[in-house]
Amino acid sequence: MAEIFGILNITTDSFSDGGKYLDPENAIAKGIQLLQEGADWLDVSGQSSNIAANLVTEDEEWNRVEPVIRYFVPKGVRISLDSFRPNVQKKAIEAGVRCLNDITGFTYEGDREFLHTCAEKYPDLKFIIMHSHNRNIAKVNSNLSPEKVIKKIQMFFRDRRNDLCSYGIEESAIFFDPGMGFFLSENPMVSFRVLQDIEILKLEFPQLMVGVSRKSFLGNVLGQLPVEEREFATLACELHLLKNKIPFIRTHNVLKLRQAEKIWNLCQESE
Template identity: 30%
Template sequence: MGIVNVTPDSFSDGGLRLDADRAVAHGLALVGHGADIVDVGGESTRPGAVRITREEELRRVLPVVRGLAEEGVLVSVDTMRADVAEAAVGAGARIINDVSGGRADPGMVKVAARTGVPYVVMHWRGQSAGMDGLATYGDMVREVVGEMERQMETMIAGGIDPAQLIVDPGLGFAKSRAGDWALLAGLDAWHHLGHPVLVAASRKRFLGTLPADPAMGEPCPPRAGDAATAAVSAIAASQGAWAVRVHKVRATADAVRVEAALRTVEATGSRSVR
């Protein structure tokens, strides 16, 4: 899942693709680099981000969704607003990716049920402006998975078909760096939920202490985390992730292919890899 942020303030690429034509071109380039899905978002959810208006989000997102869909791209819309999700599906989006897991807008469950498209429900405790203060846990994996189970039950009770649901642990959202690592190490617990798992680690803060160049300082700038992102993506793939959501597609696609090739050899006992 390649990322197209149509925002001025996203944490690593804000302001680069505010023009719809440029954003569509970038999405097509991501597909050329190996993306199966292009995720289009018009509102930043970085820590401390302030919400934009519904009208501004629609203005940013719809031309890009429509332009990519017309080119045959499988488009996901990254939004917490039910009416933006519905309009985006009408413009050609085929997946709703809601980082709030339906908590930010009570109408989202009805829209997801009505449209019938796959719906990514992420673990979320509150809006970006105050989420760092919500990162308090005892047993990180158990509590996050438990909260996700309860949220999915609410959604299914609201009319969503369980087959629509894709789960996202919510790395970086109301999580400490240590918590993010714990969730990655505990991905097996997510598979017990019985739904596809999306891992969205790309360029996030917990990877910022890993890059090897001391000249960058610590934490390193987000774009310095692309190699670490590719490594996390290969690990997530080895643990059965349905998809990984990334800014830099080519390196991650290669890393996932390496993991798949090794898994094929292990499964078949073959010494020949194509």
């Protein structure tokens, strides 16, 4: 059974649900819903990362996510913080967050000793290394091609794994996210090549985490489907991930995935 990270975007401009959960009460209610639907983790973000996103200040990012973190952590809920800013990451860890989801793959410059401190003080902390062609908020004009993408991701994962381990972080604490959609390329076939060759990545990086939920590459191959019409396409991809036993899946619609997972598993059972 896959562990599911339920997406909770507390932003104005996330591509799927921007503006819906800025009010802390709405965000907490959404978090409760995701947990009731079967989420194992809440993946909380206060800074959007899509191609049209605007950067908010670090203070604003923290102010958006803090009420949710303060509400759920004392209740034993596992929180993953989707942030690439060390200062926000530090505050979240001190507040009880035990997973950092970094779209830059922890490539930031500056306080590298922060990682060493994490390894010493928080041995249960998890780190999600995400691959992106530009190491930041999603952009167009990628130079990745379907033929090159797997090798590029493998090289990036190896480099980042070695870097984090050099600070004393255990390899077992590191998850690997290949990034999808515009994090890879505006060409949807680059993302589909990753899905086609997902077993290659999983073989070397078994703690693989994949998020395809409502992504642009799904809409683009189906006649420019708007975000709200990508649920069936999302589920088709997520069933592919289940088939390949991807251990961690990040999604907006937890209920849909849990129901599909149950039916899928029943269909696979032998007499």
